[in-house]
Amino acid sequence: MPTLASLSPALPEIVLAVGAMVLLMIGVFRDDDADNGEFIGGLAIVLLVFAGALIVMQPASSASLFNDAFVVDGFARFMKLLVIIGSIGALLLSFSYLRQVGSLRFEYSVLVVLATVGMLMMVSANDLISLYIGLELQSLALYVLAAFRRDSVRSSEAGLKYFVLGALSSGMLLYGASLTYGFTGSTSFPVIASVATTTDGVLNIGLVFGLVFLLVGLAFKIAAVPFHMWSPDVYEGAPTPVTAFFASAPKMAAMAILVRVLGTAFPQAAEQWQQIIIFVAIASMLLGSFAAIGQTNIKRIMAYSSIAHIGFALVGLAANSQEGTRGVLVYLAIYLVMTLGTFACILAMRRKDEMIEDIDELSGLAQTNLPMAFVMAMLMFSLAGIPPLAGFFAKFYVFAAAVKAGLWPLAIIGVLASVVGAFYYLRIVKLIFIDDAREKFLDVERYTGIVMVLSAIFIIGFILVPGPLIEAAEAAAKSLRF
């Protein structure tokens, strides 16, 4: 019988899950208005910070729980921190926007916390069942969040689209999981890996089928080409803070579980999954870079941008080495901060109770609001990967790992794609600094400003002291076996 103390590796998840229920009870018994929503939101942020602190304080060793279904190692801790940072950032960005559109209900924060629990479960999943339960927990909460502005047709449409396509991808994932289980007799990742080896070098074709379907399901969750179709529509339709959440925390969790599934359950099938990952990476980088050129809605641009960035991160995974994994981790951390900062800027594009989403309206921002123009331009340069900003180093590490693994063509295509992608980032910079000024935006809200400033500090700070992040990623990558 497990004692209570033996559950301590899962303490952050338990604290968040129980905390979410407590918040639900507190919220229900207070008045149903925006102040209550903000109060519960504040408590949710405190809860997330507390869970983050618990993760930091966990011992550096690896531990597994529940018959090896739940594993906590350096990799899991690193990714969990990213997920929690993403959730906190998205919550900070939410309050003023939701209050403005009259949708600041307390369930919002509760759903964000529960989605975060699901993501943490995904990051720690070491078994197909825990993978699926974590994935469903976060997806279900995200479907509701996408439709959270229930009076807005576009928000409802986004929620419905995401739900229908998400259910389809869950079906694919389950089919893959059932095939994998059927051909290995186990749902546990290490056991799947050990069974795959005993068949004297020849992989069971059924297992490869299962792997392919698992990858389809996970590729949908990270919106990698060719399973990206939902993302521009959902990004555009969902309330902007929810879009910020979609672009940050869930991507971290889905990439984490992708790395873990491929690294721990299918190391023997590396040759097979590398082909798939290489194709998906190339397709995502190219489509993300080219398709964004014709867009004028900044939320759609960010959707394509995130598709491209996931493609770049997958380059590191395709390398199938410890260095590649380190590259993926560094990339995700930097991408997370850049995305949150950019969405803070998007949320600051307001005029008289109206959210602006057209990039032409950014024209001449430098003359009306220089600090915001500066931060936004820096984020765009960083997203484009222009040295010496953080985004450049993110790309540098994954491409270096790919080259070291002998994937020259992949790295070259990646560099070319980032040159193409730079066009639409730099177009925004040109609009901000060179074109004529338009009507001034409203003043930046306090929390939005905080997120903006923090992301700017990170991007500049990374140039000066890149060490801590690289070392943390290095240690995290080491804990996964490659």
Add this chain to the structure above:
Amino acid sequence: MDIAATFFYLFSVLAVASGAMVVVAKNPVHAVLFLILTFFNAAGLFILLGAEFLAMLLVIVYVGAVAVLFLFVVMMLDVDFAELRAGFIKNASVGAIVGAVVLVELAILFGFKGFEIGKAGKIAAAIPSQGSGLSNTEALGRLIYTDYVYFFQGAGLVLLVAMIGAIVLTLRHKEGVRRQSISAQVGRRPEETMEIIKVAPGATIIPSAEGQN
């Protein structure tokens, strides 16, 4: 023919017959009631297999919740079943072909393997520890609350999110709806609500305004 076989054929024939009635019944309410009968017979088959927990689950979940929900939907929503049924004859041929293919496949399967796939020797392995005197429910409970407690709790959280989501997306507080406030009802005191008036014989009473609520 022993008693188990008798019941097996009874349940099977009834299940197939009522299943057919679900499709052909003219009245949708009758169709749902036949569906319930099918569920009951399937539950009977489960009991014959020694899976009493699954049998109860089928009755409680499918009959108690799902079928009753169907019944509500059929009775409350104005669905034009005549229109839904319009293509029945037209599509019947396609359905018949698909059915025939499945039938042939099953016949071939049984032709090769005979009925031995259903023999007791192979099924017994699937029933957990019959010998130790554990019932299905107990055996499942021992697994769910030990080895699978993490998945069980996780699934519980998923259901919680589904519940919150359904409420968030659909519940609207209408203005002017009078709700029952139990604390206010219990907290009423006689002097606030009652007025004792001495009435002289033959006089009329004009009720005070507060007494009306």
